[in-house]
Amino acid sequence: MSSPDKVAVIGAGAWGTALAIQALRAGGEVSLWARDPARALAMQALRVNARHLADTPLPPELQVTADPAAAIAGAGLAILAVPTQHLGAVLAELPRLPPSIVVAKGVEAGTLRFPLEILAEARPGQPSAILSGPNFAHEVAEGLPAAAVLASADPALREAATTRLSSPNFRLYGGADPLGVQVAGAAKNVAAIAAGAAIGAGLGENARAAIVTRALAEIARLAVALGGRADTVAGLSGLGDLMLTCAGGASRNFTLGLALGQGRTAAEILGARTSVTEGAATAPALLARAARAGVDMPVCGAVTAVLEGELTVPEAVERLLGRPRKAE
Numbered sequence: 001m002s003s004p005d006k007v008a009v010i011g012a013g014a015w016g017t018a019l020a021i022q023a024l025r026a027g028g029e030v031s032l033w034a035r036d037p038a039r040a041l042a043m044q045a046l047r048v049n050a051r052h053l054a055d056t057p058l059p060p061e062l063q064v065t066a067d068p069a070a071a072i073a074g075a076g077l078a079i080l081a082v083p084t085q086h087l088g089a090v091l092a093e094l095p096r097l098p099p100s101i102v103v104a105k106g107v108e109a110g111t112l113r114f115p116l117e118i119l120a121e122a123r124p125g126q127p128s129a130i131l132s133g134p135n136f137a138h139e140v141a142e143g144l145p146a147a148a149v150l151a152s153a154d155p156a157l158r159e160a161a162t163t164r165l166s167s168p169n170f171r172l173y174g175g176a177d178p179l180g181v182q183v184a185g186a187a188k189n190v191a192a193i194a195a196g197a198a199i200g201a202g203l204g205e206n207a208r209a210a211i212v213t214r215a216l217a218e219i220a221r222l223a224v225a226l227g228g229r230a231d232t233v234a235g236l237s238g239l240g241d242l243m244l245t246c247a248g249g250a251s252r253n254f255t256l257g258l259a260l261g262q263g264r265t266a267a268e269i270l271g272a273r274t275s276v277t278e279g280a281a282t283a284p285a286l287l288a289r290a291a292r293a294g295v296d297m298p299v300c301g302a303v304t305a306v307l308e309g310e311l312t313v314p315e316a317v318e319r320l321l322g323r324p325r326k327a328e
Protein backbone atom coordinates (compact mmCIF):
# COMPACT_ATOMS: atom_id res chain seq x y z
CA MET A 1 0.00 0.00 0.00
CA SER A 2 1.40 3.41 -0.88
CA SER A 3 0.95 6.36 1.44
CA PRO A 4 0.57 9.87 0.02
CA ASP A 5 2.66 11.00 2.99
CA LYS A 6 5.76 8.93 2.22
CA VAL A 7 8.29 10.53 -0.13
CA ALA A 8 11.15 8.54 -1.69
CA VAL A 9 14.13 10.67 -2.69
CA ILE A 10 16.29 9.04 -5.37
CA GLY A 11 19.84 10.40 -5.36
CA ALA A 12 21.81 11.43 -2.28
CA GLY A 13 23.78 14.31 -3.70
CA ALA A 14 23.51 17.72 -2.06
CA TRP A 15 20.13 18.51 -3.57
CA GLY A 16 18.52 15.11 -2.95
CA THR A 17 19.70 15.20 0.65
CA ALA A 18 18.46 18.76 1.17
CA LEU A 19 15.07 17.91 -0.34
CA ALA A 20 14.80 14.82 1.85
CA ILE A 21 15.36 17.05 4.90
CA GLN A 22 12.82 19.53 3.53
CA ALA A 23 10.25 16.79 2.86
CA LEU A 24 10.60 15.65 6.48
CA ARG A 25 10.26 19.22 7.72
CA ALA A 26 7.03 19.48 5.72
CA GLY A 27 5.69 16.37 7.50
CA GLY A 28 5.34 12.63 6.84
CA GLU A 29 7.80 9.84 6.16
CA VAL A 30 10.89 10.11 3.91
CA SER A 31 13.41 7.62 2.56
CA LEU A 32 16.60 8.56 0.73
CA TRP A 33 18.24 6.26 -1.82
CA ALA A 34 22.02 6.50 -2.17
CA ARG A 35 23.62 4.58 -5.04
CA ASP A 36 26.74 3.55 -3.13
CA PRO A 37 25.96 0.99 -0.35
CA ALA A 38 28.99 2.05 1.75
CA ARG A 39 27.91 5.69 1.66
CA ALA A 40 24.30 4.78 2.42
CA LEU A 41 25.45 2.82 5.48
CA ALA A 42 27.70 5.66 6.62
CA MET A 43 24.91 8.21 6.24
CA GLN A 44 22.42 6.01 8.10
CA ALA A 45 24.91 5.40 10.94
CA LEU A 46 26.67 8.78 11.24
CA ARG A 47 23.59 10.93 10.40
CA VAL A 48 25.40 13.18 7.95
CA ASN A 49 26.06 13.24 4.19
CA ALA A 50 29.77 13.86 4.63
CA ARG A 51 30.52 14.04 0.89
CA HIS A 52 27.82 16.42 -0.31
CA LEU A 53 26.18 18.22 2.63
CA ALA A 54 28.61 17.97 5.50
CA ASP A 55 27.33 20.90 7.58
CA THR A 56 23.73 19.77 8.09
CA PRO A 57 22.91 16.78 10.32
CA LEU A 58 20.34 14.33 8.98
CA PRO A 59 17.13 14.21 11.03
CA PRO A 60 16.87 10.98 13.05
CA GLU A 61 13.66 9.93 11.22
CA LEU A 62 15.32 9.97 7.75
CA GLN A 63 15.83 6.44 6.42
CA VAL A 64 18.86 6.11 4.12
CA THR A 65 19.21 2.98 2.02
CA ALA A 66 21.03 1.69 -1.06
CA ASP A 67 18.10 -0.63 -1.86
CA PRO A 68 15.85 1.16 -4.37
CA ALA A 69 12.91 -1.18 -3.74
CA ALA A 70 13.05 -0.43 0.00
CA ALA A 71 13.30 3.30 -0.64
CA ILE A 72 10.31 3.33 -2.98
CA ALA A 73 8.12 0.81 -1.09
CA GLY A 74 4.95 2.52 0.09
CA ALA A 75 5.88 5.96 -1.27
CA GLY A 76 3.14 8.12 -2.77
CA LEU A 77 5.66 10.49 -4.34
CA ALA A 78 9.25 10.21 -5.60
CA ILE A 79 11.81 12.98 -6.01
CA LEU A 80 14.37 12.14 -8.70
CA ALA A 81 17.50 14.09 -7.70
CA VAL A 82 20.01 12.38 -9.99
CA PRO A 83 22.04 14.67 -12.30
CA THR A 84 20.71 14.89 -15.87
CA GLN A 85 23.61 12.94 -17.42
CA HIS A 86 22.91 9.90 -15.16
CA LEU A 87 19.13 10.03 -14.91
CA GLY A 88 18.47 7.57 -17.77
CA ALA A 89 20.89 4.98 -16.39
CA VAL A 90 19.51 5.24 -12.86
CA LEU A 91 15.89 4.98 -14.09
CA ALA A 92 16.78 1.74 -15.87
CA GLU A 93 17.68 0.23 -12.46
CA LEU A 94 14.63 1.37 -10.51
CA PRO A 95 11.40 -0.53 -9.86
CA ARG A 96 8.00 1.00 -10.66
CA LEU A 97 7.81 4.58 -9.43
CA PRO A 98 5.01 6.58 -7.84
CA PRO A 99 4.24 10.02 -9.40
CA SER A 100 7.66 11.63 -9.67
CA ILE A 101 9.19 15.08 -9.37
CA VAL A 102 12.43 15.59 -11.26
CA VAL A 103 14.77 18.21 -9.82
CA ALA A 104 17.74 18.03 -12.23
CA LYS A 105 18.67 21.07 -14.33
CA GLY A 106 20.28 20.16 -17.63
CA VAL A 107 20.16 18.66 -21.11
CA GLU A 108 21.42 15.14 -21.77
CA ALA A 109 24.51 14.96 -23.99
CA GLY A 110 23.94 13.04 -27.22
CA THR A 111 20.16 12.69 -26.98
CA LEU A 112 19.58 16.42 -26.26
CA ARG A 113 16.70 15.53 -23.92
CA PHE A 114 15.47 17.60 -21.00
CA PRO A 115 15.00 15.64 -17.74
CA LEU A 116 11.23 15.06 -18.06
CA GLU A 117 11.79 13.77 -21.61
CA ILE A 118 14.26 11.22 -20.23
CA LEU A 119 11.69 10.13 -17.66
CA ALA A 120 8.83 10.00 -20.19
CA GLU A 121 10.83 7.75 -22.52
CA ALA A 122 11.93 5.45 -19.71
CA ARG A 123 8.45 5.31 -18.12
CA PRO A 124 5.73 6.14 -20.66
CA GLY A 125 2.60 7.48 -18.99
CA GLN A 126 4.37 8.17 -15.68
CA PRO A 127 2.79 11.23 -13.94
CA SER A 128 5.63 13.72 -13.55
CA ALA A 129 6.59 17.24 -12.49
CA ILE A 130 9.69 19.42 -12.47
CA LEU A 131 10.82 21.46 -9.46
CA SER A 132 13.23 24.32 -10.11
CA GLY A 133 14.20 27.73 -8.78
CA PRO A 134 16.89 29.72 -6.97
CA ASN A 135 17.82 27.08 -4.41
CA PHE A 136 21.26 26.36 -3.04
CA ALA A 137 20.96 22.96 -1.36
CA HIS A 138 22.74 23.92 1.87
CA GLU A 139 20.38 26.85 2.47
CA VAL A 140 17.26 24.72 1.92
CA ALA A 141 18.72 22.03 4.18
CA GLU A 142 19.26 24.60 6.92
CA GLY A 143 15.66 25.78 6.60
CA LEU A 144 16.47 29.26 5.33
CA PRO A 145 13.61 30.89 3.35
CA ALA A 146 13.38 29.88 -0.32
CA ALA A 147 10.87 29.56 -3.15
CA ALA A 148 10.64 27.40 -6.27
CA VAL A 149 8.20 26.46 -8.99
CA LEU A 150 6.74 22.98 -9.26
CA ALA A 151 5.43 22.59 -12.79
CA SER A 152 3.42 19.74 -14.25
CA ALA A 153 0.90 19.12 -16.96
CA ASP A 154 -1.03 17.16 -14.33
CA PRO A 155 -2.95 19.58 -12.05
CA ALA A 156 -3.68 16.92 -9.42
CA LEU A 157 0.02 16.05 -9.07
CA ARG A 158 0.91 19.75 -8.96
CA GLU A 159 -1.49 20.32 -6.10
CA ALA A 160 -0.55 17.17 -4.18
CA ALA A 161 3.19 17.71 -4.52
CA THR A 162 3.22 21.43 -3.66
CA THR A 163 1.09 20.67 -0.60
CA ARG A 164 3.28 17.75 0.50
CA LEU A 165 6.63 19.52 0.13
CA SER A 166 5.80 23.07 1.26
CA SER A 167 6.54 24.44 4.72
CA PRO A 168 6.74 27.99 6.07
CA ASN A 169 10.41 28.29 4.95
CA PHE A 170 9.91 26.70 1.51
CA ARG A 171 7.25 28.25 -0.70
CA LEU A 172 6.31 26.30 -3.80
CA TYR A 173 4.42 27.90 -6.65
CA GLY A 174 2.45 25.68 -9.02
CA GLY A 175 3.32 25.97 -12.70
CA ALA A 176 1.71 24.63 -15.88
CA ASP A 177 4.74 25.07 -18.18
CA PRO A 178 7.14 22.21 -17.35
CA LEU A 179 8.99 22.67 -20.63
CA GLY A 180 9.68 26.37 -20.01
CA VAL A 181 10.88 25.54 -16.48
CA GLN A 182 13.27 22.89 -17.81
CA VAL A 183 14.68 25.19 -20.51
CA ALA A 184 15.22 27.92 -17.90
CA GLY A 185 16.78 25.58 -15.33
CA ALA A 186 19.21 24.05 -17.82
CA ALA A 187 20.17 27.31 -19.51
CA LYS A 188 20.80 29.29 -16.32
CA ASN A 189 23.68 26.92 -15.54
CA VAL A 190 25.27 27.83 -18.88
CA ALA A 191 24.68 31.54 -18.28
CA ALA A 192 26.33 31.23 -14.86
CA ILE A 193 29.48 29.85 -16.51
CA ALA A 194 29.49 32.91 -18.80
CA ALA A 195 28.94 35.29 -15.87
CA GLY A 196 31.75 33.64 -13.91
CA ALA A 197 34.07 33.82 -16.92
CA ALA A 198 33.45 37.56 -17.26
CA ILE A 199 34.31 38.12 -13.61
CA GLY A 200 37.28 35.74 -13.71
CA ALA A 201 38.72 37.53 -16.73
CA GLY A 202 38.37 40.87 -14.92
CA LEU A 203 35.84 42.27 -17.37
CA GLY A 204 33.74 43.95 -14.68
CA GLU A 205 30.19 44.11 -13.39
CA ASN A 206 28.81 45.83 -16.53
CA ALA A 207 29.91 42.84 -18.59
CA ARG A 208 28.30 40.41 -16.16
CA ALA A 209 24.98 42.31 -16.22
CA ALA A 210 25.02 42.45 -20.03
CA ILE A 211 25.71 38.71 -20.27
CA VAL A 212 22.97 37.75 -17.82
CA THR A 213 20.41 39.97 -19.55
CA ARG A 214 21.25 38.72 -23.03
CA ALA A 215 21.24 35.14 -21.71
CA LEU A 216 17.73 35.77 -20.40
CA ALA A 217 16.68 36.89 -23.90
CA GLU A 218 18.09 33.78 -25.58
CA ILE A 219 16.58 31.48 -22.94
CA ALA A 220 13.14 33.02 -23.55
CA ARG A 221 13.57 32.62 -27.34
CA LEU A 222 14.35 28.94 -26.94
CA ALA A 223 11.57 28.30 -24.43
CA VAL A 224 8.99 29.85 -26.77
CA ALA A 225 10.37 28.05 -29.85
CA LEU A 226 10.05 24.71 -28.05
CA GLY A 227 6.46 25.42 -26.95
CA GLY A 228 7.09 26.97 -23.52
CA ARG A 229 6.18 30.44 -22.27
CA ALA A 230 8.27 33.59 -22.05
CA ASP A 231 6.69 34.54 -18.69
CA THR A 232 7.96 31.27 -17.19
CA VAL A 233 11.49 32.43 -17.97
CA ALA A 234 10.80 35.69 -16.11
CA GLY A 235 9.89 33.63 -13.00
CA LEU A 236 11.73 31.68 -10.33
CA SER A 237 13.21 29.03 -12.64
CA GLY A 238 14.61 31.66 -15.04
CA LEU A 239 15.28 35.16 -13.78
CA GLY A 240 15.22 34.01 -10.16
CA ASP A 241 17.83 31.31 -10.66
CA LEU A 242 19.95 33.52 -12.94
CA MET A 243 20.10 36.11 -10.13
CA LEU A 244 21.26 33.47 -7.66
CA THR A 245 23.64 31.47 -9.81
CA CYS A 246 25.21 34.32 -11.78
CA ALA A 247 25.85 36.27 -8.57
CA GLY A 248 28.51 33.72 -7.68
CA GLY A 249 28.51 32.58 -4.09
CA ALA A 250 28.29 28.83 -3.83
CA SER A 251 27.47 28.15 -7.51
CA ARG A 252 29.55 25.42 -9.11
CA ASN A 253 28.69 26.70 -12.57
CA PHE A 254 29.76 30.24 -11.72
CA THR A 255 33.02 29.05 -10.17
CA LEU A 256 33.73 26.91 -13.25
CA GLY A 257 33.34 30.07 -15.34
CA LEU A 258 35.47 32.06 -12.89
CA ALA A 259 38.35 29.61 -13.24
CA LEU A 260 37.97 29.50 -17.04
CA GLY A 261 38.16 33.29 -17.03
CA GLN A 262 41.38 33.04 -15.03
CA GLY A 263 42.87 30.94 -17.81
CA ARG A 264 42.43 27.37 -16.55
CA THR A 265 40.99 24.65 -18.79
CA ALA A 266 37.64 22.91 -18.30
CA ALA A 267 39.36 19.52 -18.02
CA GLU A 268 41.64 20.76 -15.22
CA ILE A 269 38.82 22.40 -13.27
CA LEU A 270 36.23 19.63 -13.64
CA GLY A 271 38.78 16.88 -13.06
CA ALA A 272 39.38 18.17 -9.55
CA ARG A 273 35.69 18.28 -8.57
CA THR A 274 33.68 15.72 -6.61
CA SER A 275 30.30 17.33 -7.29
CA VAL A 276 28.36 17.87 -10.47
CA THR A 277 28.62 21.02 -12.62
CA GLU A 278 25.61 20.54 -14.91
CA GLY A 279 26.35 23.48 -17.22
CA ALA A 280 29.50 21.84 -18.62
CA ALA A 281 27.78 18.93 -20.36
CA THR A 282 24.61 20.94 -20.89
CA ALA A 283 26.13 23.86 -22.88
CA PRO A 284 26.92 21.92 -26.09
CA ALA A 285 23.71 19.88 -25.80
CA LEU A 286 21.57 22.96 -25.29
CA LEU A 287 23.27 24.68 -28.21
CA ALA A 288 22.55 21.69 -30.45
CA ARG A 289 18.94 21.49 -29.26
CA ALA A 290 18.53 25.21 -30.00
CA ALA A 291 20.09 24.82 -33.44
CA ARG A 292 17.64 22.02 -34.17
CA ALA A 293 14.83 24.46 -33.32
CA GLY A 294 16.43 27.24 -35.41
CA VAL A 295 17.19 29.39 -32.35
CA ASP A 296 20.37 31.46 -32.09
CA MET A 297 22.00 31.32 -28.62
CA PRO A 298 25.17 33.42 -28.75
CA VAL A 299 25.96 33.26 -25.01
CA CYS A 300 25.53 29.48 -24.97
CA GLY A 301 27.65 29.27 -28.15
CA ALA A 302 30.44 31.30 -26.55
CA VAL A 303 30.42 29.14 -23.40
CA THR A 304 30.51 25.97 -25.49
CA ALA A 305 33.45 27.24 -27.53
CA VAL A 306 35.40 28.10 -24.36
CA LEU A 307 34.59 24.77 -22.69
CA GLU A 308 35.73 22.92 -25.79
CA GLY A 309 38.97 24.92 -25.92
CA GLU A 310 38.14 26.52 -29.28
CA LEU A 311 38.22 30.06 -27.89
CA THR A 312 39.77 31.78 -24.89
CA VAL A 313 37.45 33.91 -22.76
CA PRO A 314 38.76 37.20 -24.28
CA GLU A 315 38.25 35.76 -27.79
CA ALA A 316 34.73 34.64 -26.92
CA VAL A 317 33.90 38.10 -25.59
CA GLU A 318 35.33 39.70 -28.74
CA ARG A 319 33.13 37.41 -30.83
CA LEU A 320 30.03 38.28 -28.79
CA LEU A 321 30.68 42.03 -29.00
CA GLY A 322 31.56 41.87 -32.69
CA ARG A 323 28.23 40.42 -33.78
CA PRO A 324 26.15 42.57 -36.19
CA ARG A 325 24.19 45.27 -34.35
CA LYS A 326 20.47 44.63 -33.88
CA ALA A 327 17.41 45.89 -32.02
CA GLU A 328 17.02 44.69 -28.43
Ligand SMILES: NC(=O)c1ccc[n+]([C@@H]2O[C@H](COP(=O)([O-])OP(=O)(O)OC[C@H]3O[C@@H](n4cnc5c(N)ncnc54)[C@H](O)[C@@H]3O)[C@@H](O)[C@H]2O)c1
Pocket residue numbers: 011012013014015016035052081082083084086089090103104105106135136137138274275276278
Ligand atom coordinates in the same frame (compact mmCIF):
# COMPACT_ATOMS: atom_id res chain seq x y z
N1 LIG B 1 23.17 21.38 -5.20
C1 LIG B 1 22.25 22.32 -5.40
O1 LIG B 1 22.27 23.37 -4.75
C2 LIG B 1 21.16 22.10 -6.43
C3 LIG B 1 20.01 22.88 -6.33
C4 LIG B 1 19.01 22.72 -7.28
C5 LIG B 1 19.15 21.79 -8.29
N2 LIG B 1 20.28 21.03 -8.34
C6 LIG B 1 20.36 20.04 -9.41
O2 LIG B 1 20.18 18.75 -8.82
C7 LIG B 1 20.90 17.77 -9.58
C8 LIG B 1 21.78 16.98 -8.62
O3 LIG B 1 22.78 17.87 -8.16
P1 LIG B 1 23.48 17.74 -6.74
O4 LIG B 1 23.97 19.09 -6.39
O5 LIG B 1 22.61 17.02 -5.77
O6 LIG B 1 24.71 16.80 -7.11
P2 LIG B 1 26.00 16.50 -6.21
O7 LIG B 1 27.19 16.93 -6.96
O8 LIG B 1 25.82 16.98 -4.83
O9 LIG B 1 25.98 14.92 -6.15
C9 LIG B 1 26.25 14.17 -7.29
C10 LIG B 1 25.13 13.19 -7.48
O10 LIG B 1 25.37 12.51 -8.69
C11 LIG B 1 25.27 11.15 -8.49
N3 LIG B 1 26.14 10.45 -9.44
C12 LIG B 1 27.44 10.72 -9.69
N4 LIG B 1 27.90 9.87 -10.62
C13 LIG B 1 26.86 9.08 -10.97
C14 LIG B 1 26.70 8.01 -11.87
N5 LIG B 1 27.70 7.58 -12.62
N6 LIG B 1 25.49 7.43 -11.97
C15 LIG B 1 24.45 7.87 -11.21
N7 LIG B 1 24.54 8.88 -10.34
C16 LIG B 1 25.74 9.47 -10.22
C17 LIG B 1 25.75 10.94 -7.08
O11 LIG B 1 25.29 9.72 -6.56
C18 LIG B 1 25.08 12.14 -6.39
O12 LIG B 1 23.73 11.86 -6.11
C19 LIG B 1 21.65 18.54 -10.66
O13 LIG B 1 20.89 18.51 -11.84
C20 LIG B 1 21.69 19.96 -10.13
O14 LIG B 1 21.75 20.92 -11.17
C21 LIG B 1 21.28 21.15 -7.43
Ligand SMILES: O=P(O)(O)OC[C@H](O)CO
Pocket residue numbers: 105133134135136137189192241244245250251252253254276277278
Ligand atom coordinates in the same frame (compact mmCIF):
# COMPACT_ATOMS: atom_id res chain seq x y z
O1 LIG C 1 25.87 25.16 -7.83
P1 LIG C 1 25.10 25.23 -9.10
O2 LIG C 1 25.68 26.20 -10.08
O3 LIG C 1 24.86 23.87 -9.68
O4 LIG C 1 23.64 25.82 -8.74
C1 LIG C 1 22.84 25.14 -7.83
C2 LIG C 1 21.37 25.49 -8.02
O5 LIG C 1 20.95 25.13 -9.31
C3 LIG C 1 21.02 26.92 -7.73
O6 LIG C 1 19.64 27.14 -7.90
